[in-house]
Amino acid sequence: xxxxxxxxxxxxxxxxxxxxxxxxxxxxxxxxxxxxxxxxxxxxxxxxxxxxxxxxxxxxxxxxxxxxxxxxxxxxxxxxxxxxxxxxxxxxxxxxxxxxxxxxxxxxxxxxxxxxxxxxxxxxxxxxxxxxxxxxxxxxxxxxxxxxx
Amino acid sequence: xxxxxxxxxxxxxxxxxxxxxxxxxxxxxxxxxxxxxxxxxxxxxxxxxxxxxxxxxxxxxxxxxxxxxxxxxxxxxxxxxxxxxxxxxxxxxxxxxxxxxxxxxxxxxxxxxxxxxxxxxxxxxxxxxxxxxxxxxxxxxxxxxxxxxxxxxxxxxxxxxxxxxxxxxxx
Numbered sequence: 001x002x003x004x005x006x007x008x009x010x011x012x013x014x015x016x017x018x019x020x021x022x023x024x025x026x027x028x029x030x031x032x033x034x035x036x037x038x039x040x041x042x043x044x045x046x047x048x049x050x051x052x053x054x055x056x057x058x059x060x061x062x063x064x065x066x067x068x069x070x071x072x073x074x075x076x077x078x079x080x081x082x083x084x085x086x087x088x089x090x091x092x093x094x095x096x097x098x099x100x101x102x103x104x105x106x107x108x109x110x111x112x113x114x115x116x117x118x119x120x121x122x123x124x125x126x127x128x129x130x131x132x133x134x135x136x137x138x139x140x141x142x143x144x145x146x147x148x149x
Numbered sequence: 150x151x152x153x154x155x156x157x158x159x160x161x162x163x164x165x166x167x168x169x170x171x172x173x174x175x176x177x178x179x180x181x182x183x184x185x186x187x188x189x190x191x192x193x194x195x196x197x198x199x200x201x202x203x204x205x206x207x208x209x210x211x212x213x214x215x216x217x218x219x220x221x222x223x224x225x226x227x228x229x230x231x232x233x234x235x236x237x238x239x240x241x242x243x244x245x246x247x248x249x250x251x252x253x254x255x256x257x258x259x260x261x262x263x264x265x266x267x268x269x270x271x272x273x274x275x276x277x278x279x280x281x282x283x284x285x286x287x288x289x290x291x292x293x294x295x296x297x298x299x300x301x302x303x304x305x306x307x308x309x310x311x312x313x314x315x316x317x318x319x320x
Contacts, residue, residue, distance in 0.1 A: 020185060027189045031196055036275045047208040047315050051294045054210075061249075096254040101320060109316045110210075112259055113218060115251040143251075 001038075017082040042076050042103040047072050050100040050110040053089070058096065060140040070123070070131040074104045088134060091118040093143075117141045163236055207314060211292035214311035218259055219294045222248060222307050226263075226300060233268050240271050241292035260291050276310050 047069070056066055070088070075089050079102045090099045090107070100116070101107035121138040128135060225248035233240055244263075246254050250273075255261065260276030281293035291310035298305050 019182060023182070023185065023189065027193065030194060034197065035200065038204045041204050043205055044208060050315065051208060051210040051213075055213065058214075058221065081296065096251045099318065105320060107320055108319050109318055111254045111313055113214075113251055113254045114221075115245075115249045115261055 008066040013079065014108040030116045037080075039102075040076050040079055042080055045072060045076055045107070046108040049089075049102075050098055050108050053098045053100070054139070057116065057140070058114045060116065060143040061113065062116055062140055064140040066138055066140065068136045069128070069133050072134045073102060074123075074125075074134045081102060085134075087122050089121060089125075091138070092120060093117040093119075093122050098105045115143050161172075161316060209220075209292075211311040211313060213295070214259070214313055215292050215294040215309045218261060218309040218311065219296050219307055222261065222263070222309065223296060223298055226250075226298070226305060226307075233265055233271075237269050237271060244271070244273065258311065258313040260293070260308075260312070262308040264306040264308075274310075276312065278308065281308065281310055 034117050051100050053068070056068070060066060073088055074085055077085065082088060082101065082104060087101055091097075091102070092099065092109075096111050096113070096115075097109050098110040099107045100113065117140075121136065124135045124137060127133060199251075220242075225244075227310050229247040231240065231247060244250065245255075255274045257275070259274045260317040262278070263271040263272075276291045276293075280290045284290040284292055289312070291312035292308035293308055296307045296309075298307070
C-alpha cells in the first residue's frame with residue numbers, strides 16, 4: 001500500500017516537471033544546433049575567400065591564370081551540405097562581382113574595381129603538388145563590353 | 150461496522166481537501182512555466198548575440214581595398230602618360246581606360262582624388278576628404294589612404310578610399 005502511494009507521488013512529481021524537462025531539452029537541442037552551425041565559421045570563411053579573390057582580381061592583368069587553394073572552403077561546404085562544389089564560387093562579370101556560398105541559402109558577394117572578366121573557372125579535386133588539396137583555377141580576360149566609355 | 154463507515158467518510162473528506170490543495174499548488178507550478186521560458190529566452194538571446202558578434206563580425210577589407218586602388222593608380226600614372234592639362238572629363242575617361250578601372254564599380258563603392266598643384270583636382274567615385282576624416286568617428290564612412298609621388302618634377306597626391314562591404318544575398 002505504501003509502495004503504491006510512493007509510486008503515485010513519484011509519477012506526480014515527474015509529470016509536473018516533465019514540461020520543464022521537455023522545454024529544457026528543446027532549448028539545449030536548438031542551442032547546440034545553432035552553436036555547431038556557427039562553429040565552422042562559414043560566414044567568416046566565405047568573407048575571407050570572397051575578399052581574397054577580389055584582391056587577386058584587382059591586382060591581376062588580362063592573360064593571367066590564377067590558381068587558389070580552396071581546400072577549407074570545400075570542407076565547410078561539404079559539412080554544410082552544399083550539393084555541388086560548382087555552387088561555391090560564382091563570378092558575375094557584368095557587375096564586377098564575386099560571390100562565395102559556404103552555407104545553404106546565403107552567399108557573400110564583393111565587388112572588384114579592375115575592369116576585367118573572370119573566365120574558365122574550374123575546381124580541381126585532390127590536386128596540388130601532393131594531390132591533397134582542392135584548387136580553383138580561373139583566367140583573367142579583358143572586359144568584353146567596355147563600361148568606361 | 151458503523152465506526153468503519155464513519156472513518157471512511159472522514160478519510161474521503163480529507164482526501165478531497167488534499168486534492169484541492171494539490172491542484173492549487175499545480176496552478177502555481179504551471180504559472181512558473183512563463184518565468185522558466187523567460188529565463189530560457191534571456192539565456193538563448195545571450196548565446197546567439199555572443200556567437201553572432203564573434204563569428205558574424207564583418208571581415209573589414211576596406212583599408213586593403215583603398216591601398217590596392219592607390220597602388221594601381223600610382224603604377225598606372227608611372228607607366229602611362231596621362232595629359233592633366235585637358236578637360237577634367239577627358240582626364241577621367243583616360244584614367245578609366247589606361248588604368249583599367251571599372252566605372253560602375255568605382256562610382257558605387259570607391260573614392261579617388263588626384264591632386265596636382267595648379268591643375269584641376271580630379272575626383273572619381275563617391276566621397277570627399279571630410280568623409281575620410283569622419284571615418285574615425287563613424288565606421289560607415291570610407292577608409293582612405295593618401296600617397297604622394299613625383300613624376301616629371303610634378304608632385305601628385307593620390308587619395309583613395311573604399312566603403313565597400315560584403316553583401317549577403319539569399320539564394
